[in-house]
Amino acid sequence: MKKNILEVDGIQKKYGERVILSDVYLKCETSDIIGLLGRNGSGKSTLLKIIFGVISAPNKCIRIDSVSKNNQNVLLNDISYLSQEQFIPNHLSVKKAVILSVDKQKIKFFYEDEFIQSILFKRINHLSGGELRYLEIKIVLFNASKFVLLDEPYNGLSPIMVDIVNELIKTNSYKKGIVITDHNYQNVIKISTQLILIKDGKTHYIKEKAELVDKGYLTSSAFL
Numbered sequence: 001m002k003k004n005i006l007e008v009d010g011i012q013k014k015y016g017e018r019v020i021l022s023d024v025y026l027k028c029e030t031s032d033i034i035g036l037l038g039r040n041g042s043g044k045s046t047l048l049k050i051i052f053g054v055i056s057a058p059n060k061c062i063r064i065d066s067v068s069k070n071n072q073n074v075l076l077n078d079i080s081y082l083s084q085e086q087f088i089p090n091h092l093s094v095k096k097a098v099i100l101s102v103d104k105q106k107i108k109f110f111y112e113d114e115f116i117q118s119i120l121f122k123r124i125n126h127l128s129g130g131e132l133r134y135l136e137i138k139i140v141l142f143n144a145s146k147f148v149l150l151d152e153p154y155n156g157l158s159p160i161m162v163d164i165v166n167e168l169i170k171t172n173s174y175k176k177g178i179v180i181t182d183h184n185y186q187n188v189i190k191i192s193t194q195l196i197l198i199k200d201g202k203t204h205y206i207k208e209k210a211e212l213v214d215k216g217y218l219t220s221s222a223f224l
Contacts, residue, residue: 003030004146006079006177008051009061013043020046021057022201028147028177033169035192036181037206037217042198044181045084048149051179052081064146080143082136082150090125094135097124101139110142115164129156137165141172148172150180154187166191185218 011024020043028034038044049055051062062069064078088097094116102110111117116138119131127135133156141148150169154162162184169178169191182188189195195206197217204215212218 004065004177005029005063006051006147007061007063008047009063011047011050011057011060013046013050013055013057019201021050021198024198024201024203026051026179026196026203028179030146030175030177031173031193032177033173033191033193034177034179035188035195036179036198037185037188037195037212038181038198039217040183043201044198045151047198048081048151048179048181049083052079052149054081077144078146080140080145080148082140082148082153084152084155086132086136088124088132088136088139090123092124093120094122094124094127095120097135098139102142103144106142110138113138115161130158130161133157134161134165138168141168141176145176147177147179150178150182152182153180154182154184162187 006028008024008026011021013021024047026034036044036047046055050057050060060070069078092100098107098110111120115134119127119135124132133153137150137153140150153165157165166187169180172178180188180192189209197204197206197212197215199215199217206212213220
């Protein structure tokens, strides 16, 4: 299977006089699960939105398989993006949302999921927060894109659903590269094959978890 490579470099972003991102390099390949860590306001979500194209940034350099994507806005064919905000309209049924979002050849496989079967005929606005989040994650992961960006996927999920979602992420990582960020850093650390910390606007590749303590992201008691 061919490996695809996403490279992001030279991204800078300011809001007024406040510098959010100033020296960012990120590389993600097929089968990578990149865990993006950082304190609140460090620029994690902003970076994902810039990569996907919903936020502009000067001098950004985005390449997929060595081909520049700088002049494209939203990279729907190459990258799928799970935002923190709900993206499925409330008036739809779950079944209709799946039909509109998932390739016809994949729908049968999509339905082979006891949880999806249990909510299939519900309206979106009747789902719990966790049910909706699971549906959104699964739809995004079933997209034919080469890469997936997941922003706060664990929000509202029970511990059992977190485990199911992690299995979904692992299964899809065999054919996609995945970047994930979430306030639940324990789950991010647990599932990731590579960790990147955003601090002071810069990306720091983490080789040992103890570096997260050295760089002031975690306290030593977090490892106890």
